[in-house]
Amino acid sequence: MASPFPTAAELLVEARRAYEQTYGEETPRLVAVCAPGRVNLIGEHTDYNQGFVLPMALPLVTVMVGSPTFDQDVAVTTLSEDADEPRKIHFHLPADGTPLSPGSPKWANYLKGVIQHYRAPPVPGFRAVICSSVPLGGGLSSSASLEVAAYTFLQQLKPDFMCDIFADDEDKVSKAVACQQAEHTHAGVPCGIMDQFVSVLGREGQALLIDCRSMEATPVPLADPNLVVLITNSNVRHHLNGSEYPTRRRQCEQAASILGKDSLRDATMEDLEDARDKMDDVTFRRAHHVIEEIDRTVRAAEALKKGAYKEFGELMVESHNSLRPALYNVRDLYEVSCRELDELVAAAVEVEGVYGSRMTGGGFGGCTVTLLQAHVIDRTLLHIQVRVLHFNLRHGPENYELRTCSVRAHTVELFCTWRAFLSLLCERFSYKTSQGLASPRLCNPRRNRLRLEWVPRPEELPQEQYDKQRYRGLTFCGPEAAPSDDITNAQQSRCEITDIQGFVEELLKVSLAEGFKVDLVTPNPAEILNCTSLRLVKC
Structure with a gap:
C-alpha cells in the first residue's frame, strides 16, 4: 500500500494553524509559499562534475508561512x-551585515544560508512556520526544498531583482545558484546545482534534462497515463554533510586533474584507460x-522522449x-548505495511490468x-x-546494525451470488490493526466480491515494527462465540489466521453451517486445505 502524503493545501492549513498558536492571531500581511522536493530519475553524482542529470519535481513540498516584523529579529518554527x-x-x-554563523540546530543553517546569500539585502525580520512532506534524509532534496521555499518567502517580504512575477529562466537559475551557495557555506555540503535547479524550474508532467555546465534545461515529457514513477523510502536516513559525499567530490576532482580536464564532463573512457x-x-x-553515467543520462533522456x-x-x-x-562485482564503481537500497531495487525488478529501478539521491540511504x-x-x-527484508535500525556513528526477518502477505478473493453470505463473512472475519479490529468491506457490492489481504506478524518481528509498516492481521470469530460488549473479551475470543490453510478451514466451517457443499477443489481435491481455488454451492 502506497503511503498517503499531505497536499500543499493541507500543509498550508497545518502551518497557518501552528502560526496562530505560536505567534498569536494572523497579521494582515501573512505570506505563504511552497517549493517542491525532487526525484532524480538518472544521472547520479554527475551534477558536480558539470555533467547531465534528469530529475523531476515532486508533489512533496515544503510550505513556509509567516509575516514581517518591525525589527531585525527572526523567529522560526x-x-x-x-x-x-x-x-x-x-x-x-546584524545591522552591519555581519555574516550569520552556522550552528545548532542543523535545519536552521539552511535558512541562515539563504538569508546570507539573498540578492537584495538587508533582509527584514520575520516570524514563520515551516511544514513539509519531503522526508528528511530520504534523498528527495528536503534541504533544497527548504532553501527554495525560504528564498521565495524572502522575495515576498522584500522583492529582489529576480522576483518570480517578472523572472525569466535566467533569473530563476540565479535564484537556484544562491540556494546552492547557501548549502555550501552554511550546511557544509558541496552539492551540485541539480536539487535547487529543479525545485525552482520543475514543472508538472515533465522531467528536466539539465546541463550542469551551461545551466540549460530541456523539458522531457513524462505524462503517459500508463506509466507510474514509484518512490520507495528505505527509511535509512543519509547525511550528506558527513565525510563520504565530500570525499567522492574530491576524488572526481583529482581524477579530472590527472586527466588534464576542467571536469570529468570533458573526459572519455579512452582518456581514463590511457591514464589508468x-x-x-x-x-x-x-x-x-x-x-x-553522463553518457547514460543523455541516452536515457532520448529513450524517454521516444517512449522507449x-x-x-x-x-x-x-x-x-x-x-x-x-x-x-567489478562494476561497483561509486559505492554509495547500501544493503537496504539494493534489496528494494532487486525486489522491484523481479515484477513483470517494471521497466527499471535504481537508488536516487546522494546515497548511503534514502529512496529508490x-x-x-x-x-x-x-x-x-x-x-x-x-x-x-524489514530492517529494525539502531543508528551508530557511521553504521547501521540490522535485525531482519521476512514476512508473507496473503490474498483471498471470494465471489458469491448470495450477497448476504459475504456480509456474514465480513462479520466473522476482522482485520487486526494497531488501532483495533476493523471489518472487511466488499470491493464492489454490485459484483458480490470480497477481497481479503493480510500479513501475519512473524514472532521475530517486534510489534512496534509491524505496526509501523501498517500491516494488518486477520482474525476469525466462530458462531459459537457469543457477542460481547466487552471489547477485550471480544478480541480474545477471536482466533488469529496465520496462513491460507487456516483461512480455508474457518471458511468451510461457516459455509457448511450455512448449507453450502463443496463442488470443486483445485488443484488436488484430496487436499482441500491446500487448494488454490474452491467452489461451494448452496444445497
Whole structure:
C-alpha cells in the first residue's frame, strides 16, 4: 500500500494553524509559499562534475508561512518531527551585515544560508512556520526544498531583482545558484546545482534534462497515463554533510586533474584507460562511474522522449549497479548505495511490468525510484513488502546494525451470488490493526466480491515494527462465540489466521453451517486445505 502524503493545501492549513498558536492571531500581511522536493530519475553524482542529470519535481513540498516584523529579529518554527532540536529558533539579523554563523540546530543553517546569500539585502525580520512532506534524509532534496521555499518567502517580504512575477529562466537559475551557495557555506555540503535547479524550474508532467555546465534545461515529457514513477523510502536516513559525499567530490576532482580536464564532463573512457597507471584504483573507479553515467543520462533522456521505456529501465538498472557498494562485482564503481537500497531495487525488478529501478539521491540511504506500468502498481507494492527484508535500525556513528526477518502477505478473493453470505463473512472475519479490529468491506457490492489481504506478524518481528509498516492481521470469530460488549473479551475470543490453510478451514466451517457443499477443489481435491481455488454451492 502506497503511503498517503499531505497536499500543499493541507500543509498550508497545518502551518497557518501552528502560526496562530505560536505567534498569536494572523497579521494582515501573512505570506505563504511552497517549493517542491525532487526525484532524480538518472544521472547520479554527475551534477558536480558539470555533467547531465534528469530529475523531476515532486508533489512533496515544503510550505513556509509567516509575516514581517518591525525589527531585525527572526523567529522560526519547524513542524518536522525528524528535525533536530530545538524546533523553534530565534536570532537577530546584524545591522552591519555581519555574516550569520552556522550552528545548532542543523535545519536552521539552511535558512541562515539563504538569508546570507539573498540578492537584495538587508533582509527584514520575520516570524514563520515551516511544514513539509519531503522526508528528511530520504534523498528527495528536503534541504533544497527548504532553501527554495525560504528564498521565495524572502522575495515576498522584500522583492529582489529576480522576483518570480517578472523572472525569466535566467533569473530563476540565479535564484537556484544562491540556494546552492547557501548549502555550501552554511550546511557544509558541496552539492551540485541539480536539487535547487529543479525545485525552482520543475514543472508538472515533465522531467528536466539539465546541463550542469551551461545551466540549460530541456523539458522531457513524462505524462503517459500508463506509466507510474514509484518512490520507495528505505527509511535509512543519509547525511550528506558527513565525510563520504565530500570525499567522492574530491576524488572526481583529482581524477579530472590527472586527466588534464576542467571536469570529468570533458573526459572519455579512452582518456581514463590511457591514464589508468597514473591514479589509484579507487580514483579510477569513481571517474569510471561519472564518465559512463553522463553518457547514460543523455541516452536515457532520448529513450524517454521516444517512449522507449524498456531501454530507459535498463539504463536505470545499469546506473544502480554502478553505484552499489564493493560487495558484488567489478562494476561497483561509486559505492554509495547500501544493503537496504539494493534489496528494494532487486525486489522491484523481479515484477513483470517494471521497466527499471535504481537508488536516487546522494546515497548511503534514502529512496529508490522505479519506472513501471500503471496496471502493475498494486502487485509491485505487495511484492516489495513480501520480498524485502524489514530492517529494525539502531543508528551508530557511521553504521547501521540490522535485525531482519521476512514476512508473507496473503490474498483471498471470494465471489458469491448470495450477497448476504459475504456480509456474514465480513462479520466473522476482522482485520487486526494497531488501532483495533476493523471489518472487511466488499470491493464492489454490485459484483458480490470480497477481497481479503493480510500479513501475519512473524514472532521475530517486534510489534512496534509491524505496526509501523501498517500491516494488518486477520482474525476469525466462530458462531459459537457469543457477542460481547466487552471489547477485550471480544478480541480474545477471536482466533488469529496465520496462513491460507487456516483461512480455508474457518471458511468451510461457516459455509457448511450455512448449507453450502463443496463442488470443486483445485488443484488436488484430496487436499482441500491446500487448494488454490474452491467452489461451494448452496444445497
